[in-house]
Amino acid sequence: MRLLILGGTWFLGRALAEHALQRGHHVTTFTRGKSGSDVPGTIPIRGDRTSVEDLTALAVHGPWDAVLDTSGMTPHLVETSTKALSDATERYVYVSTVNVYQGWPTLPLNDSSSVRPYTPEGPPGESGADAYGREKAGCEKAVSDTFGDRSVLLRPGVIVGPHEYVGRFPWWLRRIAAGGRVLAPGTPDWPIQPIDVRDVAAFALDATERYLSGPYTLAAPIGSATFGDLLETCRQVTGSTATLEWVNHNFLIEQRVGEWTELPLWRPYAGTWRVDAARARAAGLTCRPLAVTVADTWAWLNDGGPLLGHERAAELGISPEREAAILAEWDARRG
Missing domain, CATH: 3.40.50.720 (NAD(P)-binding Rossmann-like Domain)
Structure with missing residues (x-):
């Protein structure tokens, strides 16, 4: 074609x-x-x-x-x-x-x-x-x-993987690679369902070749991965000794932590990661495991993969000082 x-x-x-x-x-x-x-x-x-x-x-x-x-x-x-x-x-x-x-x-x-x-x-x-x-x-x-x-x-939904220009996965990988106590949002069993850029591309080409028409929602299967899976995989692929400190949603909201930005991919709503892509799955959408996407993104970064300066990239990430202050307040709150 x-x-x-x-x-x-x-x-x-x-x-x-x-x-x-x-x-x-x-x-x-x-x-x-x-x-x-x-x-x-x-x-x-x-x-x-x-x-x-x-x-x-x-x-x-x-x-x-x-x-x-x-x-x-x-x-x-x-x-x-x-x-x-x-x-x-x-x-x-x-x-x-x-x-x-x-x-x-x-x-x-x-x-x-x-x-x-x-x-x-x-x-x-x-x-x-x-x-x-x-x-x-x-x-x-x-x-x-x-x-x-x-x-x-x-x-x-959220597209991730090698060559990501916003930098959501790259931020988490680099933060965890740096070690120390990491502010982990919510709970480790909080479900997420980002989709690999290569799986989106494959489905787009399938739809083109098969003359499909109409709308298709694209997301990894609901329940296929959790935030804990994401951060633990980041720790594994980077070889980090970082400690994940899980801080509940309400406390982060109280501290006015920027959802989606200061802690990338964190958004404390029930619907954020409950997007059913049934029509696309019936038409052949397949999604690789989250661990593969994380590992391939880290390999790309280590191969000199640049972030291309997308305007949204500047919004991402919490400063070390603010992260430490929030963790200290969390410690004090728990006594």
């Missing part, structure tokens, strides 16, 4: 390009050339997708059997891209997010859960996460309006 990836040089886009080449597909990537590096074997085309002129010029290089969009963040951007490429491709695969569901992260979700309505302006006091989900819902609408049942909407 002839595939066009909007993106294709870092994280999911890179994994898609690598997997597609391994499957024998002809892969073109469209990027500004400012982030990451081109995957050997791809045909890179430079341009800015915010420019109608650049998109029009890109369309001339078609036709393609499918476009895989990993970088569409706003409804206007995606609408412009779908219209410019509508005559140059048969299908459109859009990478959305679990944030489009109204109940995430507080409620358990499945493929039938309600999606946020899209409005150009959000309600007063809208959070950043809600705004992100609303915008992505608008992106999905733009894809569906142009391509209808010739489109696939992928709604992954």
Whole structure:
């Protein structure tokens, strides 16, 4: 197949390009050339997708059997891209997010859960996460309006693995490798279900090759791993002697610890890690064990894997001073 990836040089886009080449597909990537590096074997085309002129010029290089969009963040951007490429491709695969569901992260979700309505302006006091989900819902609408049942909407939860540009797993790996007392959030049996970037890429290509259509939620199976599994595996693969100090959710909330940021992947809601991806599993989604993803991420970091400076990376992690202060207060509270 002839595939066009909007993106294709870092994280999911890179994994898609690598997997597609391994499957024998002809892969073109469209990027500004400012982030990451081109995957050997791809045909890179430079341009800015915010420019109608650049998109029009890109369309001339078609036709393609499918476009895989990993970088569409706003409804206007995606609408412009779908219209410019509508005559140059048969299908459109859009990478959305679990944030489009109204109940995430507080409620358990499945493929039938309600999606946020899209409005150009959000309600007063809208959070950043809600705004992100609303915008992505608008992106999905733009894809569906142009391509209808010739489109696939992928709604992954948290994506992790080698080449991760935000750095959630890398932060935990490096923190535990540094040793000492580690502030571990909640309880070790708190379930999590991040999904490996390579498994998302594989399903996206399966959906493309099999001409699937419609929305698919993507997440590891509910109950397949816990926060304890994650941190213990980090300790094992790094060879660390760190001590994990499990601190309950309510105390962390009282201390105003930044959920999802100061302690990456910690969010104390019942629905955060109860996302049922049954439709995707029925269509062939498979997820490798969490321990494999952790080990491969550590191997990538030790092989010189860089974090590429994504704007969200600066939000991650708790300072050593704040971590020590919270642990000291925890000790005092327990007497």
